[in-house]
Amino acid sequence: MEPRVQARIDLVALQHNLRRARELAAGAKVMAVVKANAYGHGLRGCLPVLSQADALAVATLEEAGKxxxxxxxxxxxxxxxxxxxxxxxxxxxxxxxxVVHQPYQLALLEQQRLDFSLWLKVDTGMHRLGFPLEDLPSLTERLLKLPVPAREVLLMSHFCCADQPGDTRTRLQIERFAQLAANWPGACSLANSAGILQWPESHYDWVRAGAMLYGISPVADKTATDLGLQPAMCFQAQVLAVNPVKAGEQVGYGARWQSPRDSRIAIVSAGYGDGYPRHAADGTPVAIDGHRYPLAGRVSMDMLAVDVGLERDIRPGMPVELWGREVAVDTVAGYAGTIGYELVLRLTSRVQVIHEGLENEQLLQHAAT
Ligand SMILES: Cc1ncc(COP(=O)(O)O)c(C=O)c1O
Structure with missing residues (x-):
């Protein structure tokens, strides 16, 4: 039975995007950020490709355990x-x-006789995680006196606005970090995907790539394709029904959409119960057989409706791309008042996730490296 909704993950696209990160940040090591189940792409299924990065990053201990x-x-x-x-x-x-970003974490290290590689996080302006810049000398002193010396101490910080080209706050963060890095004896890391793509002066020794690996645009007003990335996820459903609608008739819950002309409505087998955003506005595109059609009316739990007009042959059973290569996830996100990052993470457990694009043999070879 063909699954009614599926997320097809293109491992070749993932590999392309990892290569792109390497090319852009030539000379730096690439850390692949795989938190939140590889940004919703399925950690295990993506691992044969993403394990080719120089390191992986997760948010929680549980994710590391996985x-x-x-x-x-x-x-x-x-x-x-x-x-x-x-x-x-x-x-x-x-x-x-x-990562060490709080005094209590440093105290824990001082109390235990365990050796680690530590990434000392400083706050250059985001004001989320990180020590104040002026604490760096005293922190360094404490780190040097740990009961068991650290294997390596790296310096890191994180951008708040690198997605906005030319942003002055990013320039300031880069300047602040550069001052610290100039006197730092070890490796440094500042760039996320937006930094990798737009701020070469932020590359340093390690870049931390998340969104770009999955083919999600981290840059405002640019799609992944504009940035030379390939969308790794194709979120796909099927046409369930094709029904005529007359000019003036309304469609779906709340009768939000009214047909401006005689047309046909394709009912598609995905809704917010699968992770398609309920707040998607009328006009949000989907692709059927290489053509884009606009969302017509409110998204239901299991279905959504699109206006397919009268011209083309649209039949039940045809595949529908909700986002992927033809409709960028960032475009859908724009219509739903969110970002691509959130949409790919929100697929629900009833969506079948299929990893494809590399032969078993290639996967095994990659897993071995
Ligand atoms: C500290 C840190 N570095 C890198 C990343 C990757 O960011 P992006 O997905 O924008 O590349 C994240 C993600 O939120 C992060 O928290």
């Missing part, structure tokens, strides 16, 4: 660091790299 459980033995960075002595021990058992 990577180790899947047999990944490479370098893994815990982006939020640990919250307790028990977590510190677990992180050590799993050989994780740790």
């Amino acid at each position: 990577l180790r459980g899947a047999g990944f033995t490479g370098r893994v960075l815990l982006l939020e660091g640990v919250g307790s002595a028990a977590e510190l021990q677990q992180a050590h058992q799993w050989s994780l790299d740790l």
